[in-house]
Amino acid sequence: MVAEIGQFTLIIALCLAIAQSTIPLIGAYRNNLSWMSVGRTAASGQFLFLFISFICLTYCFVTNDFSVLYVANNSNTKLPVYYQISAVWGAHEGSLLLWVLALAAWGFAVSIFSRALPADMIARVLAVMGMIGIGFILFTLLTSNPFERLFPAAIEGRDLNPLLQDPGLVIHPPMLYMGYVGFSVAFAFAIAALLSGKMDSAWVRWSRPWASIAWVFLTIGIGLGSWWAYHELGWGGWWFWDPVENASFMPWLVGTALIHSLAVTEKRSTFKSWTILLSIMAFSLSLLGTFLVRSGVLVSVHSFASDPARGLYILIFLAIVVGSSLTLYAWRANQFTSGGRFDLISKETMLLINNVLLVVAMITILVGTLYPLFLDALGLPKLSVGPPYFSAVFVPLMLPLVILMGIGPIAKWRRVPVKELFGKLKVLLLLGVALGIILPLAIYRDTTVMTAVGIAAAAWAILTALYAVLRLVIKRDSSTSFAKACSKIPRAMIGMVTAHVGIGIFILGVVFTSSFSDQKETSAKFGEEIELAGYTFVLESVSGVQGPNYQAMRGSVNVTKQGSPVAMLYPEKRVYTVQTNPMTEPGIQTGVFRDLYVSLGEPLNENEWGFRIYYRPFIQWVWIGTLLMALGGLLGAMDKRYRTLAKAEKKATNSNPVTQTTSA
Amino acid sequence: MTPKRKQRLIFVMVLIVGFGAAIGLALFAFQKNLLYFYSPSQIAESEVEAGQMFRLGGLVVEGSVVRQSDGITTEFDLTDTAGSIKVSYTGLLPDLFREGQGIVAQGKINQQGVFVAQEVLAKHDENYMPPEVAEALKATGAKHPASIPKTTIN
Numbered sequence: 001m002v003a004e005i006g007q008f009t010l011i012i013a014l015c016l017a018i019a020q021s022t023i024p025l026i027g028a029y030r031n032n033l034s035w036m037s038v039g040r041t042a043a044s045g046q047f048l049f050l051f052i053s054f055i056c057l058t059y060c061f062v063t064n065d066f067s068v069l070y071v072a073n074n075s076n077t078k079l080p081v082y083y084q085i086s087a088v089w090g091a092h093e094g095s096l097l098l099w100v101l102a103l104a105a106w107g108f109a110v111s112i113f114s115r116a117l118p119a120d121m122i123a124r125v126l127a128v129m130g131m132i133g134i135g136f137i138l139f140t141l142l143t144s145n146p147f148e149r150l151f152p153a154a155i156e157g158r159d160l161n162p163l164l165q166d167p168g169l170v171i172h173p174p175m176l177y178m179g180y181v182g183f184s185v186a187f188a189f190a191i192a193a194l195l196s197g198k199m200d201s202a203w204v205r206w207s208r209p210w211a212s213i214a215w216v217f218l219t220i221g222i223g224l225g226s227w228w229a230y231h232e233l234g235w236g237g238w239w240f241w242d243p244v245e246n247a248s249f250m251p252w253l254v255g256t257a258l259i260h261s262l263a264v265t266e267k268r269s270t271f272k273s274w275t276i277l278l279s280i281m282a283f284s285l286s287l288l289g290t291f292l293v294r295s296g297v298l299v300s301v302h303s304f305a306s307d308p309a310r311g312l313y314i315l316i317f318l319a320i321v322v323g324s325s326l327t328l329y330a331w332r333a334n335q336f337t338s339g340g341r342f343d344l345i346s347k348e349t350m351l352l353i354n355n356v357l358l359v360v361a362m363i364t365i366l367v368g369t370l371y372p373l374f375l376d377a378l379g380l381p382k383l384s385v386g387p388p389y390f391s392a393v394f395v396p397l398m399l400p401l402v403i404l405m406g407i408g409p410i411a412k413w414r415r416v417p418v419k420e421l422f423g424k425l426k427v428l429l430l431l432g433v434a435l436g437i438i439l440p441l442a443i444y445r446d447t448t449v450m451t452a453v454g455i456a457a458a459a460w461a462i463l464t465a466l467y468a469v470l471r472l473v474i475k476r477d478s479s480t481s482f483a484k485a486c487s488k489i490p491r492a493m494i495g496m497v498t499a500h501v502g503i504g505i506f507i508l509g510v511v512f513t514s515s516f517s518d519q520k521e522t523s524a525k526f527g528e529e530i531e532l533a534g535y536t537f538v539l540e541s542v543s544g545v546q547g548p549n550y551q552a553m554r555g556s557v558n559v560t561k562q563g564s565p566v567a568m569l570y571p572e573k574r575v576y577t578v579q580t581n582p583m584t585e586p587g588i589q590t591g592v593f594r595d596l597y598v599s600l601g602e603p604l605n606e607n608e609w610g611f612r613i614y615y616r617p618f619i620q621w622v623w624i625g626t627l628l629m630a631l632g633g634l635l636g637a638m639d640k641r642y643r644t645l646a647k648a649e650k651k652a653t654n655s656n657p658v659t660q661t662t663s664a
Numbered sequence: 665m666t667p668k669r670k671q672r673l674i675f676v677m678v679l680i681v682g683f684g685a686a687i688g689l690a691l692f693a694f695q696k697n698l699l700y701f702y703s704p705s706q707i708a709e710s711e712v713e714a715g716q717m718f719r720l721g722g723l724v725v726e727g728s729v730v731r732q733s734d735g736i737t738t739e740f741d742l743t744d745t746a747g748s749i750k751v752s753y754t755g756l757l758p759d760l761f762r763e764g765q766g767i768v769a770q771g772k773i774n775q776q777g778v779f780v781a782q783e784v785l786a787k788h789d790e791n792y793m794p795p796e797v798a799e800a801l802k803a804t805g806a807k808h809p810a811s812i813p814k815t816t817i818n
Contacts, residue, residue, distance in 0.1 A: 356682035360685070363686060367690060382701035383700045385697060388693070392692070392697065521736055521755045521756050523735025573759075582760070610735070611756075
């Protein structure tokens with residue numbers, strides 16, 4: 001019964017999406033206010049019914065309703081409740097339901113927080129989001145219905161894929177989807193601008209926070225995915241240039257370009273059509289990512305099932321979205337007149353180069369990801385593009401980006417003398433280079449040119465970001481107090497600095513962990529001492545442990561450093577009762593400056609096991625940096641000027657008597 | 665030059681330099697990092713030069729897995745039913761490595777004609793078969809576990 005309610009509400013949501021995509025658009029065309037206002041109502045309704053639908057599926061999981069095929073395939077009575085809930089999005093059908101729910105949530109948020117927008121603009125934005133909604137709800141209903149019944153009902157479920165039974169995986173998909181789908185808002189704003197031909201500063205101020213928030217979600221989502229891979233896969237790695245990782249990384253790169261390009265469009269009213277193009281690209285890449293992951297053309301833990309019908313549907317949908325929006329772009333984009341002029345050495349040029357580098361990096365990743373698939377489709381020899389390709393291309397492209405990142409924030413709009421820039425930054429430049437040379441030598445008594453360059457880049461990023469904000473305080477008038485000067489710094493500025501410092505910390509983590517990691521794969525007798533990176537590891541024993549839905553062999557590993565105890569680690573080899581796949585669960589001691597990571601291999605005989613040890617310096621910095629980037633994006637989106645603008649416009653239009661203050 | 669033209673020139677220059685650099689980098693890195701995929705029977709037909717890094721896929725022959733005395737070096741035969749080749753790997757094998765399982769290994773052939781793997785991949789699903797392996801097997805006309813349609817639970 002509950003499953004039928006879920007299915008029924010999904011169909012109602014589809015009807016509302018159809019209404020949302022047509023009526024407001026006609027209203028905007030005919031200048032009919034009551035038709036335009038249908039968009040808001042429909043968006044709220046769509047969200048409500050999809051939410052009910054989602055709750056229904058969750059209910060089926062929690063109550064172990066194995067007469068629903070999807071539940072029977074992905075859950076089990078022995079599965080802990082929190083994993084039963086996360087199992088809702090643990091496989092294809094449910095994750096699509098989450099996708100459409102996320103889309104509806106964004107639509108709902110737009111309808112609430114953008115009340116001060118001109119009615120025709122919001123009508124167009126919501127209509128475009130409605131169209132995307134139709135595409136994905138139809139996809140769910142036609143090819144991937146999570147509410148399909150199983151007759152006769154199963155007695156017990158097949159259980160959730162053991163790899164997905166991890167706290168990281170509970171929140172990773174929702175975050176990632178909110179990011180992916182979030183770019184649909186920027187996309188909808190872009191299409192609305194193309195349709196109306198209006199792209200004034202109000203438009204930018206309205207669309208910019210949405211793009212930032214979507215970017216924040218995507219950043220957290222990718223970071224969590226990487227954290228999960230590190231904790232769950234047992235190889236001690238955090239990024240593999242796996243096609244599915246690339247699929248999420250490409251929209252991130254373009255999204256990063258977009259939030260920078262929006263800054264130029266807002267402040268200087270230029271780069272307009274480029275901003276529109278980036279908005280279209282970011283969302284198209286999100287769709288491409290969905291296609292790559294959901295169609296089964298890629299092989300990874302993420303591609304749940306290969307069903308050609310699904311792949312074909314998304315491919316056609318992708319073609320329609322990209323084709324129609326680019327056609328519209330080609331037809332209408334030339335009407336946006338560019339504003340301010342700028343010189344070769346100016347903030348504008350630096351942000352332009354930033355954008356080019358990010359887009360170029362995206363293209364090289366796109367080529368590496370799609371080339372094998374392309375050859376395969378043509379029936380040519382099978383090959384794969386290895387991770388070294390991506391590192392070899394990506395790192396040289398990011399280096400100039402990081403250098404520019406230090407200069408851009410303090411450069412002036414329009415024109416800035418090179419002498420002035422160099423004068424301000426030469427000390428920091430020298431300091432950065434010095435740190436790059438000294439830090440690795442001081443900590444590890446070893447270095448390479450690449451390591452020194454990497455650390456120098458990280459130091460440069462952090463130092464220049466801090467300088468960009470500190471100079472505002474240092475160069476205050478003598479009449480203003482220190483505290484007052486601090487409080488006057490705009491939140492957008494603090495956000496930018498936080499994100500840039502985050503990038504510096506991220507680079508520091510990446511460089512140190514890739515330069516000074518150490519590892520050993522060996523056979524370990526019980527009690528045998530194994531040395532790695534100054535630590536002594538002793539596998540003391542391995543004993544059986546019973547988990548809720550698995551049995552495990554748990555090793556006890558005593559780690560010491562020069563005789564003094566450091567940690568006891570308990571790596572496990574689990575066999576899940578239902579799916580009977582062995583799973584490696586590493587034992588990790590996390591530290592600020594290094595992680596110690598052990599995992600069990602196979603038993604070689606009674607008292608000897610295959611054994612892996614990893615020493616991973618500074619690896620946590622990778623995720624700390626990622627979190628700071630996300631925090632920075634959030635602070636930027638919460639800048640005061642967006643709120644005051646909302647209030648001012650509300651007073652001006654006064655057509656919507658609402659008391660709600662906008663905070664997005 | 666008018667300011668507008670100057671601005672366009674900046675735009676075009678940045679684009680050309682950026683994309684040119686990227687294409688150069690990509691082509692250079694591409695040549696070095698493309699990994700071809702072969703099946704054991706293709707190697708028997710000597711399509712592969714010694715010392716060339718590539719990916720090899722097939723089924724682990726039942727009863728062929730031998731662990732060396734050092735404890736972590738394993739030797740096994742990999743087959744696509746038409747041909748087979750000896751593979752040697754030093755390191756811990758993935759969780760799902762077992763006899764009869766389809767796997768993909770990455771490495772080189774040494775002087776003795778043994779494939780020395782640097783990496784062995786097996787996926788987390790007992791019915792799973794790497795598509796390359798499935799196709800290589802199909803090409804030799806063999807039946808393999810993954811071709812049996814997955815039945816739902818009961």
